[in-house]
Structures are given as structure tokens and as C-alpha cells.
Amino acid sequence: MKKIVFTGGGSAGHVTPNLALMARLKQLGWEMEYIGSKDGIEKGIVDHEGIRFHHIASGKLRRYFDLKNFKDPFRVIQGVGQAYRLLRRIKPHIVFSKGGFVSVPVILAAWLNRIPVIIHESDFTPGLANKISMPFATKICVTFPETLRHIKGGKAVCTGLPIRERILEGKALNGYTLCDFHRQKPVLFIMGGSLGAQAINNAVRGALDALLERYQIVHICGKGNVDKALEGRRGYKQFEYVQEELPDLMAMADIVVSRAGSTSIFEFLALQKPMLLIPLTRQASRGDQILNAESFQKIGYARVLYEEKLTPETLLSELAAAYENRELTKAQMAASRHSSGTDTIVDLIEKHRLGRI
Structure with a gap:
């Protein structure tokens, strides 16, 4: 054995x-x-x-x-x-x-x-x-x-x-059904890490009206961070965290906003999901997420928005640039030799x- x-x-x-x-x-x-x-x-x-x-x-x-x-x-x-x-x-x-x-x-x-x-x-x-x-x-x-x-x-x-095989086996249709979304508008998937990210949550909600004009939004906001005032808002689905549903939600996504932990960003790479990465600051970590994010930006897999510069306005502009270049980004990802x-x-x-x- x-x-x-x-x-x-x-x-x-x-x-x-x-x-x-x-x-x-x-x-x-x-x-x-x-x-x-x-x-x-x-x-x-x-x-x-x-x-x-x-x-x-x-x-x-x-x-x-x-x-x-x-x-x-x-x-x-x-x-x-x-x-x-x-x-x-x-x-x-x-x-x-x-x-x-x-x-x-x-x-x-x-x-x-x-x-x-x-x-x-x-x-x-x-x-x-x-x-x-x-x-x-x-x-x-x-x-x-x-x-x-x-x-x-x-x-x-x-x-x-x-990369976990089940992450690669998600069904977009299941994601649309779970969130009550449709296919006429792209889906933005936002994930701030296992505990959520208050800075990202605040920027997203500060720009929510403008974001919803262009995207349907899945927001993994962390335990205790669901905004009850926004529950039921058409096109905006909040979760504290997800487990079994995660592959389906990721399969549905057209673009991602995320922290830059290596596990998450390599899963997005394997799925060929264009990314806007907002790494943890050096004050909150040893700086590894910043290096991870900058590496992905250099290769052409992602754009980087540093948390120190994160506002509703910069989120909107950087996300628009990432979405505009999404086809080139996906082509770069498809050529990767280390996606899994x-x-x-x-x-x-x-x-x-x-x-x-």
C-alpha cells in the first residue's frame, strides 16, 4: 500500500x-x-x-x-x-x-x-x-x-x-438560479477573503448604484457583514460565505474583484476569470498578497488596485478598465503553463x- x-x-x-x-x-x-x-x-x-x-x-x-x-x-x-x-x-x-x-x-x-x-x-x-x-x-x-x-x-x-477539481466543475446555470440573475447583463463576483474585507465592502456599497447599471453582483462579504438594508435589491446578492455553491457562482462570473491570496487567484486563473485584485496592505500582512497581485498584473492576468487608493470612484474606473480588456486577459490566461x-x-x-x- x-x-x-x-x-x-x-x-x-x-x-x-x-x-x-x-x-x-x-x-x-x-x-x-x-x-x-x-x-x-x-x-x-x-x-x-x-x-x-x-x-x-x-x-x-x-x-x-x-x-x-x-x-x-x-x-x-x-x-x-x-x-x-x-x-x-x-x-x-x-x-x-x-x-x-x-x-x-x-x-x-x-x-x-x-x-x-x-x-x-x-x-x-x-x-x-x-x-x-x-x-x-x-x-x-x-x-x-x-x-x-x-x-x-x-x-x-x-x-x-x-486546483480542486470541483472548483472547475461548477455550473453557471445553477449560479444564475441561486441568485435569480439573467444572462443579459455581466456578472461581477466580489470576494474579500474568508473573513470578508471591510474596505472592499464599503467601496462596493458606496458605488453600488453605478455598479448595478453595468453588472449583476455576487458579493461574498464575510461573517456578520451582510447589509440588511440592501437585501432584496435586484441584481445584488449578498452572502456571508459560501461553500458548496462556490463553484457554481464562480462559473457564472464574468469578472472578479478579490483579495490576492494565492489559492483564490490561481483558481480564478484556472477558470480564466479576469480579475481586479485588491491585496492586503503591508500593515495588515507580510506583503505577500501585494507581490502575488503584482506578479499577476505583470503577466497580464489581472489589474491591481492598492487598498490605500481604494474608493468607490477608483473601484469603478479600475473595474471598467479590467472589463474592457477582458478578452485579452482571457487569452493570456489560456496560454498559462501553471494554471493548475x-x-x-x-x-x-x-x-x-x-x-x-
């Missing part, structure tokens, strides 16, 4: 790409287990897929001063011991990591057990957890071609991001198991 252990957590972006690989590896006869944190988002996602889940201790790796920085290294050491014993018992052929704090003890434990490790880095520049883990990895997959220059030692390969990395990464996993790399 072929066995693989997955790890990664802390955010949905560190987990959901694993689902694409799990689905494909299951078809190829692999047995899978997952090591994550007890209270992390990964447990709920993996449990939903019916994969056996193990939790270990882990510590957050902070770039700033915090008293917990003195305690968390001991939690990491504890996690290494727990992961070491788990891997000795599971005996996987390979460990695959999507990053996040919980992955560090698992990768160290795999290295101690001489189990090959493949790491995947989603963002333009490696996160701190992956930076720590990379010396212990056998292979490092990256999403952006530009990321290769940040990784030394010849371990890196540009694969793109694994699922096949490439599965091939790497199979080759490592057979010792061909």
Missing part, C-alpha cells in the same frame, strides 16, 4: 490545495493521513474529507516580540517528538507539506526518520515556516516562477498551485516513492 502523510495549517490556503492532491492520489490507490494542530482550521476541513487526522503540539513563529515566543519553542520540540512517533507508526513513503506553523515539527520529524519531504509554497516569497523547513525538504514546489530565485540548492521546481499544479505534483510524489529523483 502506498502511504502519504499530509501536513499544513493555520489558514484555509494552507489546507485546501491539499484536497486537490488527495482526490487524485486516492484515485491512484494511495492511503492518506493528516497531521495538524488540535484547534486549527485544518481539522474541520480534513475531517469533512474522511481522512484520518492526528494532532500535535505546535508553536506560532512570530516575527515580533511576544512573551509567548519564550514558551512556543518548547511546544515545537514537543510537537517534533509527537510527530516522530506518529511517523514511525504510520510508516509513510513520503510527507507533503503546505506550510503553516504546524508543519515545522512534522518536517523535522520526517527528516529524522529519513522520510522524503515535499514542500509546497503558495506565495511569491516563502513564509517563515517554510523558510525554516526548506533545508530539511527533499523537493520544494513553488507557485510563481519568480519564487525560484528565492530558493537555493537546486531543490525548487515551479509547479503552480493544485495537481498533475505535476502528483507525478513528483509518485517518482519520489519509486526513488526516481
